[in-house]
Amino acid sequence: MSPWLGFLKKEWTESVKSYKLLLTVLIFSVIGILNPFTAKITPMLMENFMPEGAVLNLPEPTALDSWLQFYKNFPQMGLFIFILLFSTMMSKELEKGTLVILLTKGLRRSTVITTKFIMGIIYWTLAFLLTFFITYSYTAFYWDQSILEHLFLAAGCVYVFGILLFTITLWGNTYFASAYGGLLVTVMTVIALFVIAIFPDSATWNPLQLLSAPPQLITGAVASKEILTPFLVATGAILFFLIGTILHFNKKRL
Template identity: 30%
Template sequence: MRATWFFIRKELLESWRSYHLLIIAVVFVIFGIEGPLMAKLTPEILKMASGSGMTIKMTDPTSLDSWQQYYKNMTQIGIYVLAVIFSGTISGEVSRGTLINLVTKGLPRYSVVLAKYIVAYFQWCLALVTAFFINWVYTAYYFSDNKSPNVLTGLWPLLIFGSMFVAVTIFGSALGKSNYLGFLTAVVAFIFLTLLNLFKDVKRYNPISLVTDNMSLVKGTEKISHIMPAVWITILSAVVLVYLAVLLLKHKKL
């Protein structure tokens, strides 16, 4: 574990020096501000865009519109931002040969994978929670209604889904030397799970439910017990994928 902790510190320092932390912070802070702001301004923007000759009837925006924009940003853009940043986290090290000296000096290869996974997932959680609380504050300021009673309930499934999505990215990065392989693997996995969700019998067990049913949880129209099978499958999948990434790196020529 000492070796893993050493590599975690190295990864955090590298994230800081490469401005990855800064990029993630800026992007997700913007997302946190943009959700409630867009919900508030969209009706006015549509009125101005329609011109004086057209009349568009729209209901007044609510806190639900703000949270819907938040989850849309996280699942359609935010999660891919992190996938791009961490896509080459292992393949880049292998192609540059930077792991050779560390491994020959006794650093276990599993420590490399574990450290990179922990740092990547930590940044995902930090970014998600930061954007969440910014969105929460602005939503409370703009929309003083009671239509979003369970805002926290909608958040933690997304946090758990990130554990698997990060693991997919790490696994993809361990497959080859291309810096884009991790990102492509994550995209393919996301598309596959989305298509799998078309079958109603597997929807409750599908990890993608953790990022598609958030608004139902926020509104209170769906109970968290409905997606618990998907939660456990997501956690198990993350563990398996990290283990497979360890095996890949273990047999990879550095």
């Protein structure tokens, strides 16, 4: 077995033992169910909380309401929980010094970073697909989804933005050798993107559009070509932070 596969197997085994796999399946399955469920019961709840005798004419929920819940809940809850779960991927081993033993036995430093990156992508993909397809299945059961446009493209935008935040977290985690460092860098990056979004011209390239544009994509209010530049900028940033993490770790004293 190659050192890369051996280290990947080690990472997977440790993630299972630390209940990351179980937590990922449970949490993101619940979020997937929550989206259509919330869309379905919201009108009934609002009617029940209205004063007696008041009339509230709410339209019947549609597939659009379910997916709007997806683009609200998944970035706000799912993405935050995922980053929190994997915010110690590097710092934990750097603090304990367990990587030193493996590196002295010939494991390349670049292998450590790329393996942890791929492990994070595997979990992010699992979390995303669970939420997406559970939402898709329940929404298809209750409503007609043919009214929606660019459904998979809109979902792909959120998926790529999640990879971007994870890569930034991994960089911060490695640079500061601390889970708090990784989280702080990620939070500061998101705040910076929100500040940049104040300027109207930034909408043409700001990666934050990958989170804000999907609800408009599925209604057809935004054309698919308008998301191309933010998508390319996010992809470039992912490569930049990944290479930066590898270069920094190659020079880091352990």
